[in-house]
Amino acid sequence: MREGEVIARLRRIATSPEARGLLDDVAVLGGLVVTHDTIAEGVHFLSSDPAGSVGWKLVAVNLSDLAAKGASPMAALLSLTITSSGKWEVDFLSGIEAACESYGLPLIGGDTIALPDGAPRVLGLTAIGKAGKHVPDRAGGKAGDHLWLIGTIGEAAAGLAQLRKDRHASGPLVEIYRRPVPLLTAGHAVAPQANAMMDVSDGLLLDAKRMAEASRCTLRIDLDTLPLSAAFIEAQGDDLKSRLFAATGGDDYALLAALPPHADPSTLSLPEGTTIERIGTLESGPPTVRLISEGKPVALPERLGFEHSHDQHRGSSAPPVAHRH
Amino acid sequence: MREGEVIARLRRIATSPEARGLLDDVAVLGGLVVTHDTIAEGVHFLSSDPAGSVGWKLVAVNLSDLAAKGASPMAALLSLTITSSGKWEVDFLSGIEAACESYGLPLIGGDTIALPDGAPRVLGLTAIGKAGKHVPDRAGGKAGDHLWLIGTIGEAAAGLAQLRKDRHASGPLVEIYRRPVPLLTAGHAVAPQANAMMDVSDGLLLDAKRMAEASRCTLRIDLDTLPLSAAFIEAQGDDLKSRLFAATGGDDYALLAALPPHADPSTLSLPEGTTIERIGTLESGPPTVRLISEGKPVALPERLGFEHSHDQHRGSSAPPVAHRH
Known part of the structure; x- marks a missing residue:
């Protein structure tokens, strides 16, 4: 069993129109565009990356999903794990703060949990944006465009x-x-x-x-x-x-x-x-x-980008990947 | 440096009124009540807990935050990590589905990522509810109530x-x-x-x-x-x-x-x-x-409940804890 099966299971659960079949970068709920990205140490960022840049990037990748839908940033919720001394996390939050201030995204909530010693950090952000009159998805492209x-x-x-x-x-x-x-x-x-x-x-x-x-x-x-x-x-x-x-x-x-x-x-x-x-x-x-x-x-190259698969991005030298469902 | 310092840093960032000083269970955004809880294996649930019950519980704890604000469930976004075979995750999703169906909470999006081998699972849910006319917080209690x-x-x-x-x-x-x-x-x-x-x-x-x-x-x-x-x-x-x-x-x-x-x-x-x-x-x-x-x-007992602190809940035998910021 692999990720494909898990994603297929998710799709069978997420059947409401707001879910857009889990095929878009975002969900659309009333006049809101909502997205969530999670990143893990050793998968999406390197342990040696400066903590502040990881915080910046977590905000930026979520805002990029809003940008692709023409939405304006409204608010964010942060899921923060704390390991060891907390120093890394304070630096990480400086990056979160810088990005939130730069793009006018108020941090309004979330959750902070401790992790067992040695566990890789897992950080998530839910970003909520105000939808414009038209929220383009991936499926509307037409021959001739x-x-x-x-x-x-x-x-x-x-x-x-x-x-x-x-x-x-x-x-x-x-x-x-x-x-x-x-x-x-x-x-x-x-x-x-x-x-x-x-x-x-x-x-x-x-x-x-x-x-x-x-x-x-x-x-x-x-x-x-x-x-x-x-x-x-x-x-x-x-x-x-x-x-x-x-x-x-x-x-x-x-x-x-x-x-x-x-x-x-x-x-x-x-x-x-x-x-x-x-x-x-x-x-x-x-x-x-x-x-x-x-x-x-x-000819199309064999590898088109970073597909999300188990074997590709294990270990701390793995490339950054990002897969949204 | 400890969690207290990290939380203090968070509070200095989250200054908008919607954040409620990060002192409430939820954020209030327009007519919406928004909450996010994250749970980790070995901290909030035991590796031996049935995966389906972990999924149920993740939905239920978020809905409990909506319940405490008198809000009605509207939608949820799931942050899912996948480790090893994916079998645990499929069972976990059955619990998510059962709870979402029981309480009328459509799953509309989220993110799925792989974790390095051996990393504890970290699972998050953002729940969005429709606010009633009055969203009680923790701070409105009055002497005589x-x-x-x-x-x-x-x-x-x-x-x-x-x-x-x-x-x-x-x-x-x-x-x-x-x-x-x-x-x-x-x-x-x-x-x-x-x-x-x-x-x-x-x-x-x-x-x-x-x-x-x-x-x-x-x-x-x-x-x-x-x-x-x-x-x-x-x-x-x-x-x-x-x-x-x-x-x-x-x-x-x-x-x-x-x-x-x-x-x-x-x-x-x-x-x-x-x-x-x-x-x-x-x-x-x-x-x-x-x-x-x-x-x-x-006399008040020394321990009033599960406070979120590093030393209390390390390791797989740790009690479930839940701390919301």
Whole structure:
């Protein structure tokens, strides 16, 4: 028995329309968008990661789910475990506080429990947002839609690669890995026009495949159009291999949106400096991703991103993963 | 550094009025009551507890928080960890499902993550309820109020004591320990009249002390009035010692309410068979609990209930504890 069976069991329980079949990043309850992410030491973050950055990231990944639905932050509840001296937890809370203040997310409750000695920390956050008039899910994409990417990809994975080589590495890529920025304002601006939208947390290709499956379309992505930052290119280069690295790296917290072909994102009031790029098209066809580069098909890599499976991310050297049901 | 310092840090972050100073069981957000409880293997439940009963209990303890605020269940988000084969988790979900169905609580989302091998399971639930017109907190009790207990106490602690002697013990007390019943209908009926209300989860005396501190009153409790069930008396007897055992045992999920002296709970439409008993009075005086029995003062026991502290509940033989911030 594996996770798939557990998830299948969950889906049979969560049958109300608010649950969105557990196939979206969030639940929608009346005028609210509600999401919960849990992270564990040795799975989603490294024991050596600064505690403050773990706190920041827990808030940011939840806010990224709100951003992908065009929702505005209202409140959060924190599930905190305390191990040993409590010093790590106080630093962790400084990161929580910084992120909550930065994005106007009041912490209103939660639970604090002690764990047995030596147990990995498990930290959770429930974020509640105010829904806009339209809350795009993953399933609304239509053949003919244009596929847009808001934000850049690959930088966090490149930062993690630097940390794997040298746990004391620093610089802009490490900073982006540790302190992702949820694209709340951009998400809020794009959501009213989006037929489908989701955040790119587990890898562009994996998340695009999820949108393809939910929307029952083929998502064709032109790798040459992927927006790569100067810092990424300096670290990883700018060839097909590095583009596939960026497209499968994960931890990006960019937004992936299917917009009708007539939509013109340049008319949206996005924050200055927001990267928004058309990276492909939704087409009739099997629910998968097709890649092209220089006009020619490129085979899908075997690994599209961080899938949640038992064997992949055990132990403290495991990569960050994030799977939402 | 200890948990106290971590909680103090949390309180400095959670300053919005919705947080209720993190001193209540819940947060109140618009017309919603929101609560989150997390439980860990070896701390709040035993590895030998049936997985289905752990799932039931996680739902029930959250619903008990809603009951204490007179709120009606709307939706829940589950934070689930998966270890080893997933079989335990499927059984656990059957308990979640049974409780959600019993109390009309749709599961609408959450997160599922894997844990490293050997890590204790950590399970969380966010419950969202619809608030009534009045959401009683712990702080509204007034000198002169009568103190009422809805439900019985001591049975769960007596059941746990049986399990400690024999992990295969069974019977009504073990059943009550494993499958507590949240008093939703009773809480809904009492809330409009209550100056203060909370659930009794960590032990009557400890929770009463919390109400005394929040309401800045002395809570005088007459131990002779405590409602004890026949099953409890059969197992533990009916003397001062057994009454103090019941009043400090915890895991009761009864409701403790401060009602104005003119309130007459017999006029409320409580479910048939609901035990409701006046157990004391709120008085001007220091914020603590005073006990009497047979008209004479009884010294407060050293241990009022399950306080959340590192040393108390480490290891798999630790008692269930529950601390909400």
